[in-house]
Amino acid sequence: MPYPSFTCNEVLFTDLPADLAVALHAIISLNTAYKKDNGTWVTNRIKILREADFLLLLAVLPIDWYIPS
Secondary structure, three states: OOOOOOOHHHHHHHHHHHHHHHHHHHHHHHHOOEEOOOOEEOOHHHHHHHHHHHHHHHHHOOOOOHHOO
């Protein structure tokens, strides 16, 4: 492991902004309407969540913070 732990300053300075950028991207994606095949816009957030990319939602979780070092 290149760092002694995941809570040292070097890791937080590089990993935390990346985690925040992915979270911001997920928030923007979940608030963006999309157009259906028949030409109507879907603006209901529940329907947008159903069509969301769940890998993106999984990427938002800070799983690396919970790995024991």
